[in-house]
Amino acid sequence: MKPHKHTLPFIILIVLFSCKNEIVEPKKSKPNKIVLISVNAPKTYMHLMKQDSVGKVVKDSSGRKAFYQNNGFTYLDYMNNVQTWLPKPKVNDTLAIECYSDYLELSTNDFFTRIKKSFLVKNGDTIIFDFEDNIPKAKITNRNVNDVELNYNGFRLKKLFDNKYTSHYLVFGNLFISGGENYEKNSIEYYLQANKDFEKEIDLLDSLKRNNIISPINYHYRKDALNMLMEKHKKLKNIKNWLARQKSLENEEIIEQVYGFDLSKTDSLMKFSFFRDYLIQISKYDLDMIEENNGNSGAFYIDSRIRFDSILQDKRFNHTAKNYLLFDAYDGIGRNFRVKDKERYFKKLQENTSNLEKLNQVVEAYKIDFSKSDKLVLTTLKNDTLTFSEVLNNNKGKWLYVDFWASWCKPCRETMPESKILKSELEKENIEFVYLSVNDKKEKWKKAIEHHEISDSQNYFIENGNTSMVIEDLGIKTIPHYLIYNDEGDLVNGYAKRPGQGAKMQLEKLMANQ
Template identity: 30%
Template structure:
């Protein structure tokens, strides 16, 4: 904290004419400082439903080079430093589940965010700003988009898509195509109104030029985006590529959906629903000659991550190789190799081969020991965490499944990847899973097994057969129909 205050004071003392800056001062001028003040407690701590700050109730993100970075909060007052090479970055703040506000912040700025009625208020404390540089999204929602908390049909990123009255969905004369057409036409009208509104603010000298250009571009791409979203026949889409806009969410969202729409990328059915055919999307970007280097890199990186997370390890390895051959950013390739261990055949086995646990009494054990102790029984292992809302939501089904097989040779093992022992303790007691088969992982994600099966998200379920062999590294969830058939294979 003392270092942050010291750096901040140095920044205040600097003037624009300084040319003989020390290295420390250069760091400050290339850094954006964001301070979160008076954050509502239910933004910080687990909700009754089991969700937390990470469940989209509260999310602050910015885009830097190749990835979207989220600013995480761990305490009521939190200061985050963002290294920044470009003059401006976009900070996007989601809150109250559906609402979102975005602002531009310049290199060297210090930003305070405080909360009134759980709504973020921005203030740049190192310089004067124009009247509406920081509250434009609130204004446009109030004067153009009439619903404060709209029900979105398409995406929370598009406040133009909403239904004021959900009861129409149950009416006998409800026509989804007519509704889509009406929404589209209304959206075009509202975006046209926004352009006029935006111009009026700028003419009144209540907007800086950089903010005016930013919101004008956002309005323009939102209009292109709804042309992508609508399904009116013979609609002409004015497709625009602008490599310099990849740093902005509205452009990334637009260009991502353009790939899906223009190339007719389909959904693929899986056991628990459907997923986008990200492999086909990736292939279409490789074949295209239309994209600039930054846009192409963003699209390939985005679809590669989807492939890694949703498809098999051989698929992940294959598409990582294609990515490496088509992207010249060696630093990004190294980031992916580090982030997804084992995706490259160059990876070395430096991590621990043992998957280590502790039980409720902090007694150490390992996955190998647990499997060995239950040899002769089928093991259904549930990886979860106290902060994981989907994990917690599946627990009642897990208990029911456990009851169904209580007289069979099946053991249900629960492994939390929590970092906080107390949070885990409170959670497993609430979920009634205390006992001999309840563990906390102590070397996640370093252990080799986690890398081999690409266990990067939860809930995740494994099945070991009676001989202690891992037979399903991504088993159906306890609330699915498929789990019954899958378990019967090994009894």
């Protein structure tokens, strides 16, 4: 069966209900706050990976689970900064949002539906969020709102999918369920089903609108979110390749339905997560993926430097769009490229954005201080500061086994017991164990040290891992990563074996041959 075809190449959404880019003084009679109240939010958000239990917590389940440490409510504030409110767990928590528009979108991720759970609320509303099986349900206290309209995502999940996995999720998510077996074949089948389910949902929305169950505003809002979900499917590599093959097999020209937005309406549309996703999608310019292989792990990413420069030159994007997209592009540079690129493009970012709040967030997130790029700055458990070079000098005369790790890194922590054994086996040797924590949080780092009982070794917290050329020069791209220095302070192995996986033999051989 072939996917549904349309002849309409482009649609323009005219939205009548969102905040402007500039700060607009509200009329005095108009409320300018939206109040959110969370009741007993979970500490950890967990969904079971079972076909019959989307979002349902079953204590005796042996199925695979998806955990989220954080899954708050995201919205765009009146200064066009994306904010996320993470309610305090197990208590009542409240947030007042300043807003100068008629409507505001609140969204939260729902792993199993492939579409964000979102709530469209009015200025002046007070919304109570209660949680059932980790899934928020909204209630507005100051006016009567149809529950189907307010909690539409939950309604569609039950009505169209019987609270089971949606076809939209399975286009991608069957990889996790089947373990990769027949992934591409299954994805195509689920994509075809997603096309059918798309048509069913459009019919459902039409019916809800006809019967005045949802407002015209909510109707267009839900419809466009669904349209953009279908566009995301088409961007998946295997779906994209399959559609291209299908097109080449046709004797007649296929005109795929392409959904887009009038970018002159950007200031109004920015409030909606699906529009921000759309901006990100079209600003990737179909750039080829870069494949990186780091031994046991790897990564795929586009060249965000090209993307950054292209966004700057793209006349389709106004100042509001560029303010948003340049930060997204820089995030890709910050994660995947060298320090010299991070520094060069950070200067470009400074020159081309007016969003100082977001700029400060980037500085904090990446701990940007390029004046110390030639050093690896460390902090001890006693909050003393020194550099990695000083650590090497302080340990002259001893061999060093250096472990780059982090409290959030599962394989790093799984290796810690073996590391302790290795240390005890070599206690009579002239060797020190040095642990360097990368891209970590200090409190979690300290707790992990205590948990693994390694405080009697040398422990250091890396302060500038994202902007240190020392990390690059050492070739550290993934963790755990191990180095061996001889007693003269020379690096003799930059890719040492792991504890319990040959490290003991390797160290003994090197020290014996010294």
